[in-house]
Amino acid sequence: MKKLAFLLVLIVNTFTLFAQEYALVREDDKFGFIDKTGAYVIEPQFEKAGSFSDGLAAVLEGDFWGFIDTKGEWIIKPDYDRVKMFNSGYALVLRDDQWSYIDTTGKKLETPNSEKYYDFEDGVALFRAGEKVGLLGTSGKLVLEPTYDVIKKFRNGHAKVNNGELWGMIDASGKEIIPVEYEEIGNTFSEAGVYGKKDGTFGIIHNGSFNPIDNATKVHNFYKDSKLTYASRDKKTGFVNSKGEWVLEPTFDKARAFSNGLAPVSEGKKWGYINEKGEMVIEPQFRDAEVFSASGFAPVKDKAWGFINTSGEVIIPMEYGISGNFAFLKGSEEKGFVNGIARVKSKKGWGFFNEKGELLGDKWFQNAEPFVSVK
Known part of the structure; x- marks a missing residue:
């Protein structure tokens, strides 16, 4: 029995270790880091700092930037004029007017020379030669x-690409998964499909086929694992599937994506939520509304923002702002609850609510970045 109890404790501690997240905050004009209890894990002491990425956070000391670990100890000494966030194990750093890539030990990655350097995403970085763009791997x-005129930001391991006036999509290995033959294409890959426009007609690209949508004038990206996305026809909005079929006829003035089986829709100037049958389950009553988080909470707005559950009950009053970034290093822009925590702004500053509607640490900060994994 004792062995079983010890094993359970070990499993819980291991999960906690790997799930650890910190947020960058500013108090009394100094930057530090808190955990998800709201307690400081690194006291405010830095003039400038960035959120953690790949287990390290950028910090300014004097005129130069370096990187600290989760204990606040220097791992890469401050020796750079500028730095970017780590991604795929590498970060761009600037020294003596020259950009280069370093790994999390500070070792430089040898790469072909380029006129401009780009951040790594999903294991690759853009590489420009003259007027064309390719991909650089973490091997250097x-x-x-x-090959392409343009390669856009990678999302879900895929990026839209352009040659001339036509668009397609590649994966992180450089394989062209959607041929460059569309006048317009979505920027987010989903197993349910990617919207495109061909010969003046909108449709869904799915399993190698282009499925036209009857008289659609605009289509949006599929959201996460939803099987439906929203589209417009005759100035009204409805929902289509991977086959390009109208599953819910366009009868709404505006709409956003399905999540947790519910989607925000507007009738006139008021927003409510429908289920996948098109039934209004939370009556239109809000000035604005966002999609539900995985845990079942959505931001809604009256004069300011608050949060409701899937029953429409207000769990955090509509008294706050929910977006905005302050750090020189861009963090998450996702609104609402992310991994059980919502970042909000009040007249007292920035803070975090948990899913019980409790303010973390019962404290407000001058600024606060989203929580990010530190492992």
Whole structure:
């Protein structure tokens, strides 16, 4: 029995270790880091700092930037004029007017020379040669020769690409998964499909087929694992599936994505929520409304923002702001609850609510960045 209890404690502690998240906050004009209890894990002491990425956080000391670990100890000494966030194990750093990549030990990655350097995302970085763009791998070698005029931001391991006036999509290996033959294409890959426009017609690209949507004038990206996305026709909005079929006819003035089986829709100037049958389950009553988080809470607005549950009950009063970034290093822009925590702004400053509607640490900060994993 004792062995079983010890094993359970070990499992819980291991899960906690790997799930650890910190948020960058500013108090009395100094930057520090808190955990998800609201307690400081690194006291406010820095003039400038960035959120953690790949287990390290950028910190300014004097005129130079370096990186600290989760104990607040220097791992990469402050020796750089500018730095970016780590991604895929590498960060861009500037020293003596020259950008280069370093790993989390500070070792430089040898790469072909380029006129401009780009951040790594999903294991690759853009590489420009003349007027064309390819992909650089974390090995320091090209995984895709400069082939396209434009490669946009990678999302879900895929990026939209352009040659001339037409668009397609590639994966992080450089493989073209959607041919460059569309006048317009969505920027987010989903197993349910990617919207596109071909010969003046909107449709859904799914499993190698282009499925036209009857008289659609605008289509949006599929959201996470939803099987429906919203589209417009005759100035009204409804929902379509991977086959391009109108599952819910366009009868709403505006709409947003389904999440947790509910989607925000507006009738006139008021927003409510429908289920996947098109039934109004939370009556239109809000000035604005966002999608539900995975845990079942959504931001809604009257004069300011608050949060409701899937029954429409207000769990955090509509008294706050819910967006905005202050750090020089961009963090998450997702609104609402993320991993059980919502970042909000009040007249007292920035703070965090948990899913019980409790203010973390019962405290407000001058500024606060979203929580990020530190492992």
